[in-house]
Amino acid sequence: MSVPLYQAKAEMFRTLGHPVRIRVLELLQNGPRPVRDLLAEIEIEASNLSQQLAVLRRAGMVTSYRDGSLVMYQLSTPHVADLLAAGRRILGSVLKDRDGLLVELRAGAE
Numbered sequence: 001m002s003v004p005l006y007q008a009k010a011e012m013f014r015t016l017g018h019p020v021r022i023r024v025l026e027l028l029q030n031g032p033r034p035v036r037d038l039l040a041e042i043e044i045e046a047s048n049l050s051q052q053l054a055v056l057r058r059a060g061m062v063t064s065y066r067d068g069s070l071v072m073y074q075l076s077t078p079h080v081a082d083l084l085a086a087g088r089r090i091l092g093s094v095l096k097d098r099d100g101l102l103v104e105l106r107a108g109a110e
Contacts, residue, residue, distance in 0.1 A: 011059070012059065015055060015056065015059040015061065016083075016087075018052060018055075020042060020044060020048065020049070020052045021052050021055060021056055022084070023041075023042055024038060024042070024049075024052060024053065024056060024062070024073070025056070025061065025062070025075065025080060025081075025084055026084060027041055027042075028062065028073060028074055028075045029075065029081045029084065031074065032065075032072045032073065032074040033072065033073060033074075034067070034070040034071065034072050034073075035049070035050075035053070035070070035071050035072075035073065036070070038053075038073065053073060060076055061075070061076055061080050062074065062075060062076055062080075063075075063076050
């Protein structure tokens, strides 16, 4: 039985619901990176990073391959980077609107 599209979307967004996963995806936007570089950038335990990478792999957002002794990760599709960019735009718009509301509230309180 096929999963409804709205449910598949919800699962995708749940996958994005962890700061480490978002950070990994951000780091991979510029191309493949070895696990050791991800560890150095994110500064978490290797086992925790491994768990988060596994979640991203299962969700199909990243792929991995070996390059000699290194395990490399990359975004599975450029659309993942597009999604992150859209998230930044939405967040910027939401925060901008909140700042405007805060200014209006302060002006009205006088």
